[in-house]
Amino acid sequence: MSNEHHPIETQKVVIAGQETIEIPKILPVLPVRDVVIFPGVTVPLAVGREKSLAALSRAGMGGFMIVATQRDPGTEDPGLADLYPVGCVVRIMRLIDARRDGKQAVVVGVARTRLVQTVDDPELLTIALDVVDDRDPDPVRRDEQWKRAVSLATRVIDLHDDYPDEWKEFVTGIPTAGLLSDMIGSTIPLPPEDKAELLAEPDAALRLDRIVAHLEREVTIAETQRTLSSESGAEEIDPQRRTRLLRRRMREIEQEIGDSDPSIRETEELREKLEAADLPEAAMSQAERELQRLSALPQHAPDRHLIRTYIEWMIELPWSIETEDKLDLHRAREILDADHHDLEKIKERILEFLAVRKLAENAKSPILCFVGPPGVGKTSLGRSVARAMERTFARASLGGVRDEAEIRGHRRTYVGAMPGRILQSLRRAGSRNPIFLLDEIDKLGADFRGDPSSALLEVLDPEQNDTFSDHYIEVPFDLSKVLFIATANTLSTIPPALLDRMEVIELPGYTANDKKVIARKHLVPKQLEAHGLDESHVEVTDDALDRVAQEYTREAGVRNLDREIATLMRKCARRLAPEFARRAQIAEAETEDESSSAPQLEPMERIVVDADFVGEALGAPPHLPETAERTTLPGVAVGLATTNLGGDILFLEATVIPGGEGLRLRLTGQLGDVMKESAEAALSWVRANCDRLPVDRDALSNAEIHLHVPAGAVPKDGPSAGIALVTALTSALSGRQARGHVAMTGEISLRGRVLAVGGIKAKFLAAARAGIETVILPARNEKDLVDIPQEVLDSMKVQLVETIDQALDLALEDPGETS
Numbered sequence: 001m002s003n004e005h006h007p008i009e010t011q012k013v014v015i016a017g018q019e020t021i022e023i024p025k026i027l028p029v030l031p032v033r034d035v036v037i038f039p040g041v042t043v044p045l046a047v048g049r050e051k052s053l054a055a056l057s058r059a060g061m062g063g064f065m066i067v068a069t070q071r072d073p074g075t076e077d078p079g080l081a082d083l084y085p086v087g088c089v090v091r092i093m094r095l096i097d098a099r100r101d102g103k104q105a106v107v108v109g110v111a112r113t114r115l116v117q118t119v120d121d122p123e124l125l126t127i128a129l130d131v132v133d134d135r136d137p138d139p140v141r142r143d144e145q146w147k148r149a150v151s152l153a154t155r156v157i158d159l160h161d162d163y164p165d166e167w168k169e170f171v172t173g174i175p176t177a178g179l180l181s182d183m184i185g186s187t188i189p190l191p192p193e194d195k196a197e198l199l200a201e202p203d204a205a206l207r208l209d210r211i212v213a214h215l216e217r218e219v220t221i222a223e224t225q226r227t228l229s230s231e232s233g234a235e236e237i238d239p240q241r242r243t244r245l246l247r248r249r250m251r252e253i254e255q256e257i258g259d260s261d262p263s264i265r266e267t268e269e270l271r272e273k274l275e276a277a278d279l280p281e282a283a284m285s286q287a288e289r290e291l292q293r294l295s296a297l298p299q300h301a302p303d304r305h306l307i308r309t310y311i312e313w314m315i316e317l318p319w320s321i322e323t324e325d326k327l328d329l330h331r332a333r334e335i336l337d338a339d340h341h342d343l344e345k346i347k348e349r350i351l352e353f354l355a356v357r358k359l360a361e362n363a364k365s366p367i368l369c370f371v372g373p374p375g376v377g378k379t380s381l382g383r384s385v386a387r388a389m390e391r392t393f394a395r396a397s398l399g400g401v402r403d404e405a406e407i408r409g410h411r412r413t414y415v416g417a418m419p420g421r422i423l424q425s426l427r428r429a430g431s432r433n434p435i436f437l438l439d440e441i442d443k444l445g446a447d448f449r450g451d452p453s454s455a456l457l458e459v460l461d462p463e464q465n466d467t468f469s470d471h472y473i474e475v476p477f478d479l480s481k482v483l484f485i486a487t488a489n490t491l492s493t494i495p496p497a498l499l500d501r502m503e504v505i506e507l508p509g510y511t512a513n514d515k516k517v518i519a520r521k522h523l524v525p526k527q528l529e530a531h532g533l534d535e536s537h538v539e540v541t542d543d544a545l546d547r548v549a550q551e552y553t554r555e556a557g558v559r560n561l562d563r564e565i566a567t568l569m570r571k572c573a574r575r576l577a578p579e580f581a582r583r584a585q586i587a588e589a590e591t592e593d594e595s596s597s598a599p600q601l602e603p604m605e606r607i608v609v610d611a612d613f614v615g616e617a618l619g620a621p622p623h624l625p626e627t628a629e630r631t632t633l634p635g636v637a638v639g640l641a642t643t644n645l646g647g648d649i650l651f652l653e654a655t656v657i658p659g660g661e662g663l664r665l666r667l668t669g670q671l672g673d674v675m676k677e678s679a680e681a682a683l684s685w686v687r688a689n690c691d692r693l694p695v696d697r698d699a700l701s702n703a704e705i706h707l708h709v710p711a712g713a714v715p716k717d718g719p720s721a722g723i724a725l726v727t728a729l730t731s732a733l734s735g736r737q738a739r740g741h742v743a744m745t746g747e748i749s750l751r752g753r754v755l756a757v758g759g760i761k762a763k764f765l766a767a768a769r770a771g772i773e774t775v776i777l778p779a780r781n782e783k784d785l786v787d788i789p790q791e792v793l794d795s796m797k798v799q800l801v802e803t804i805d806q807a808l809d810l811a812l813e814d815p816g817e818t819s
Contacts, residue, residue, distance in 0.1 A: 028055035033073040036195035038182035048102035086200035145208035152215035159222035181207035332388035372507030373646030375557020386435035394425040399440035404450025409472035433481035442488035508762035509556025551621035556646025635732030639724030640745040642759035647766030654732040669709035672717025682725035720757035722748035744776035756780035
């Protein structure tokens with residue numbers, strides 16, 4: 001029912017602990033937007049809403065009403081649930097008619113009241129008075145905070161030249177702590193929700209806590225501004241420096257009093273890290289824009305974590321962090337020699353780079369590409385270079401990568417976007433000048449998502465990689481300080497444009513002696529340690545290493561050799577395990593029985609790994625000498641080739657099948673187009689010169705010639721088998737057997753010339769592994785013999801030829817000769 005039907009009942013209320021007045025128990029409510037009125041504070045109000053004017057009219061001049069703040073300023077007709085739970089009883093001191101519809105009212109706060117019980121009134125919102133009395137549980141603490149607040153308030157006034165000194169007298173003259181907190185609380189710039197919480201707090205000491213915290217911030221800002229002004233004198237102060245200093249002082253205060261908004265604290269922590277990261281100007285501008293966006297977002301906004309992740313990436317990238325190069329050539333040589341046997345060409349190139357860096361500090365880093373079969377130490381060489389230069393090491397495996405975004409990163413519009421592998425690796429390395437290994441660069445792919453090799457063109461170009469752009473970061477990053485080292489098994493699958501940007505260094509493989517040295521210095525000690533053994537338990541003889549390398553691991557590198565040595569160590573560990581267990585039991589019993597004397601243990605048996613032990617442990621050898629056996633019949637020649645796994649020997653077999661119409665050539669063994677054309681050229685030369693070979697011309701008229709190159713499951717291509725094809729055809733047609741232990745390589749022409757080929761070192765190493773005694777080589781490849789290890793050259797005879805006739809004379813037995 002309406003308020004006017006009730007008799008006017010009043011309640012006595014004590015104001016500021018001094019004056020007592022009577023206030024009606026039922027009061028109209030005036031909702032306001034973004035304004036919080038405190039007791040004892042005089043405030044002007046503009047009133048325009050219909051129900052608000054009705055509340056003002058109901059109270060009347062000199063009357064009382066409740067002013068309550070809306071939670072949402074946009075609500076036009078607020079109810080009790082739309083208001084903060086505590087309002088302020090005010091007395092209307094003055095009413096003025098506004099020019100338009102509405103009134104201006106000057107009110108003074110009287111007391112706090114809870115907004116709990118409404119009274120039925122169809123015209124406006126009315127509330128039963130429920131006064132909130134000030135509590136004073138700890139007078140001593142209240143008085144301390146009171147004095148602190150007065151001191152800080154006067155200090156703020158002193159630090160502001162535009163504040164009159166009369167304000168200090170007013171502040172010091174406020175009679176109670178509660179009134180002081182309300183007077184200052186009404187003036188400090190706090191959000192309405194924070195002021196509403198301050199109004200709802202009945203404990204004056206707790207209200208003063210918040211007042212003191214704010215005043216301390218105000219004093220800090222004012223003192224900092226005055227300090228900056230005194231330091232700079234008449235000069236203009238850098239706005240960025242002023243802002244940083246102010247923020248830093250504010251953070252210190254917030255940390256000290258434990259009063260800070262989590263989102264603001266998060267933003268300030270990121271800002272502090274950005275300042276310490278020493279970003280370039282473009283990167284800092286971008287990061288500050290994103291930080292500004294982050295600070296404007298609510299705490300639980302969905303984009304907040306995306307922006308934070310981006311800023312963290314900007315902070316953690318090594319924009320200006322780099323390690324100091326160690327340019328001691330002697331020390332670098334010792335490290336490279338200790339980590340790797342042989343590989344003189346690569347070691348010399350690394351030392352050259354260090355020498356240039358010593359003389360020209362700003363010289364651009366080369367882009368190196370180590371090419372060789374698996375297991376020759378390409379990847380471990382990168383680590384050794386990093387250790388020699390005392391740089392950090394980064395590695396990105398490119399095998400199977402088909403998406404351009406793996407290199408350049410994803411744009412931030414995609415869900416789960418992140419930088420590419422280049423920047424990810426640099427972040428993990430922690431410096432902008434690491435040794436960066438691009439592993440398996442020959443195994444890059446391409447599909448509808450782009451071509452990663454094209455993205456690498458910018459990365460591996462010294463002329464433009466100082467402004468590398470990642471799609472995620474979107475600002476240039478300097479890669480010119482990075483020493484890139486790529487590794488590959490073959491050059492044939494690397495795009496020409498990418499290959500042109502790299503300095504290629506080949507690692508063709510190791511000789512038998514090299515493998516023995518590597519096994520003795522590196523592999524055996526490593527496997528002994530990995531299996532809990534040492535040299536006092538196991539002795540590996542040179543004969544054992546020779547047998548493993550020649551009969552069990554015929555390869556260019558040492559990866560399989562390492563595996564076989566690991567197998568031998570496991571066999572040894574299996575034999576020694578019972579003895580280790582027995583000695584451990586004796587030691588345990590000795591520990592339990594302290595009175596007994598320690599028994600004397602005999603020395604442990606030492607296992608000797610010799611050639612016989614290898615045969616027992618590893619079983620039947622998969623590789624046995626077969627060159628002489630397979631060339632005992634006419635029509636077989638031994639060629640030399642290079643593959644992704646290093647050099648290898650090929651057995652080219654030819655047979656003649658009489659009959660049919662015309663001469664037919666059949667090729668099998670997964671031969672590529674180039675090798676097929678070499679076979680056709682070889683047959684054409686044999687037909688053109690059959691009278692001199694000698695070969696029966698009539699036999700070539702109606703016959704099928706079948707050329708087969710085992711193993712049939714392995715693809716083969718290239719022109720270097722030309723003279724081996726001619727030798728096989730001539731042997732099959734003439735019946736002359738090829739000499740055993742003779743291998744050959746060289747391209748042929750229809751004019752009978754033998755042309756130069758590549759991969760000479762790898763082919764010679766393969767010939768040495770297979771037990772070849774004579775190699776027929778194009779005379780034009782004589783220059784390549786300087787790269788062949790002397791021990792390989794000493795183990796075989798090299799025959800240089802310029803024509804096919806010379807090659808056939810050396811490769812085929814004379815009539816009546818037996819091999």
